[in-house]
Amino acid sequence: MNCYFYTFGCKVNTCETAGMQSLLQSAGYTVVSQPEEADIFLFNSCTVTASGDSRLRHAMRKVRREHPDALLVLTGCYPQAYPDEAAAIPEADLVLGTKHRSRLPGLLAELCQNHARIAAVDSYGAQDDFEALPCDTMPDNTRAFLKIQDGCNCFCSYCIIPYARGRCRSLPPEELRKAAAGFAENGYREIVLCGINLGFYGMEWDGSLAEAVETCAAVPGVERVRLGSLEPERLTEEQLSRLAALPQFCPQFHLSLQSGCDRTLRAMNRKYDSAEYAVICQRIRRYFPDCAITTDFMVGFPGETDEDFRDSLAFAQRMAFAAMHVFRYSPRAGTRAAAFPEQCSGAEKTARMEQAQKAAKTAKENFLKSQIGTEFPVLFERERGDGYHVGHTPNGTVVRISAKNPKKSLRNRIFCVRIEESDAECCYGTLTESGLEKLIKASYSLLGLLSYLTAGEDETRAWTIKVGTKAPQVCPVCSHPQSYFEVHAENY
Numbered sequence: 001m002n003c004y005f006y007t008f009g010c011k012v013n014t015c016e017t018a019g020m021q022s023l024l025q026s027a028g029y030t031v032v033s034q035p036e037e038a039d040i041f042l043f044n045s046c047t048v049t050a051s052g053d054s055r056l057r058h059a060m061r062k063v064r065r066e067h068p069d070a071l072l073v074l075t076g077c078y079p080q081a082y083p084d085e086a087a088a089i090p091e092a093d094l095v096l097g098t099k100h101r102s103r104l105p106g107l108l109a110e111l112c113q114n115h116a117r118i119a120a121v122d123s124y125g126a127q128d129d130f131e132a133l134p135c136d137t138m139p140d141n142t143r144a145f146l147k148i149q150d151g152c153n154c155f156c157s158y159c160i161i162p163y164a165r166g167r168c169r170s171l172p173p174e175e176l177r178k179a180a181a182g183f184a185e186n187g188y189r190e191i192v193l194c195g196i197n198l199g200f201y202g203m204e205w206d207g208s209l210a211e212a213v214e215t216c217a218a219v220p221g222v223e224r225v226r227l228g229s230l231e232p233e234r235l236t237e238e239q240l241s242r243l244a245a246l247p248q249f250c251p252q253f254h255l256s257l258q259s260g261c262d263r264t265l266r267a268m269n270r271k272y273d274s275a276e277y278a279v280i281c282q283r284i285r286r287y288f289p290d291c292a293i294t295t296d297f298m299v300g301f302p303g304e305t306d307e308d309f310r311d312s313l314a315f316a317q318r319m320a321f322a323a324m325h326v327f328r329y330s331p332r333a334g335t336r337a338a339a340f341p342e343q344c345s346g347a348e349k350t351a352r353m354e355q356a357q358k359a360a361k362t363a364k365e366n367f368l369k370s371q372i373g374t375e376f377p378v379l380f381e382r383e384r385g386d387g388y389h390v391g392h393t394p395n396g397t398v399v400r401i402s403a404k405n406p407k408k409s410l411r412n413r414i415f416c417v418r419i420e421e422s423d424a425e426c427c428y429g430t431l432t433e434s435g436l437e438k439l440i441k442a443s444y445s446l447l448g449l450l451s452y453l454t455a456g457e458d459e460t461r462a463w464t465i466k467v468g469t470k471a472p473q474v475c476p477v478c479s480h481p482q483s484y485f486e487v488h489a490e491n492y
Helices: 011-026 050-066 077-081 083-087 101-114 161-165 173-185 209-217 237-244 262-268 274-287 306-318 346-370 435-447
Strands: 002-007 040-045 071-076 094-096 118-120 143-150 190-195 224-227 252-255 292-299 323-328 375-383 388-392 398-402 414-422 427-431 449-455 460-466
Touching (some): 002 011, 011 101, 011 143, 011 190, 040 077, 050 071, 071 077, 071 101, 083 094, 173 209, 209 237, 252 274, 274 292, 306 346, 398 414, 435 449
Parallel strands (some): 002 040, 094 118, 190 224, 252 292, 292 323, 398 427
Antiparallel strands (some): 375 388, 375 414, 388 398, 414 427
16 A cells, blocks of 8 residues: 655654654555555644644645545644544544554554554653664655654643653664664765754763764764754753764754743743853854854743843844744643733734744844855755755755756765855855865876776776876776777766
8 A cells, every 4th residue: 555644843753754654665555755646644743833733634634635535644743742632633544643653554454454543642651762763764865864862851831742752762872873874874974863852862871962973973974963953951061072073063053042031931941041042152153163053933922021022032133043943932732831821912923923033034144144255065965946956064054056067966965165155045156176175186286196097897997197108008907909088077
């Protein structure tokens, strides 16, 4: 049977979707890229906001209308946090939470055999183990997303995630190494480490996030290691110094702020104040001068006054973020903040949202402009339909170069790019030579050398000769008579 996935929410859900796809393929199912080909539709949900729940239900209703005979599976954070609500969704034939996803193939087989709705949401306990889903490929991605941490112990007053994900737990280092090696063997050059509260990786054995990055970086073939979203309070001096010692580490930090107003931060039950957050940002920039710091920014939290909002936004502007994800507070049943008095009106949230989005747009444009004139190695991911190759610098800046030159695909290859201009969304540049390439060329020129390859049926050989050396009458490798060399125009 053919399966099609809808994935909502964060990179962790992207990781888990890939893992579930691998599980189903091993069980004999086929994962398809077109919904028209599917017999089974799987919805991997997010429940951070009420609008996310609404989009999920709309998508399920639409699929049921268009595919009345298909089987619909609802999984993820929404059914885990609100199992009764999820079980009542009429379109869902199978409901599975975030725990024990390994049961999915067996539950699907049971559903196909009995044609009776199944609700299989298991509750989390205090000592749950990390569930690693098998995955060493990410369809349509050149970067591998690797989930290494799950759960959260913080219980911010607005957040449903501890109820949807359970307590903190981590992928053991040896399993992490094996997972990273699997991706590397399949050609992935960059690994993005993901988690619900990534900074708490390894807390069970007194480990750290730096340990996870070091483990990945030591895997042959892994050239880049990047971090997903982080809470700020665990980025210590010691952690940053270890990360800075790794050439594979990408200095991009998505450091959740939520609010720049201390009164609001206390009401949110965040574990820092604005001054502490600013110190952490300063510390990061000291170790990584070329870094990009991005953030989440919430408007309309219960009790947030106009003055609180102005203070919060002014702080965010002083931090000079590379990007800000702005979103409005959404009451989630079961959280403390949902019962707080002085809930902000929709009009207040909308007005503050508009101001914050304007500030976020300015911050992003300023950051992109600051990248002009710099050179970075760029890992290219795809060629757009508008004639550009697209990739990311180590600090996460999106870079486009003209696809007209070079003509070959750059996908999953790293090239040095000089950034020459920017717009509101990304930077534009041209291919250039890395420092190492320049050194090699200068050395060859100084010594009067050139290198070339010869290839025959039995062997391929590299040659380094003095410029002006006459070629042999007959090639000693392929036995071809003396001829000439042709340098291809598309030579990188």
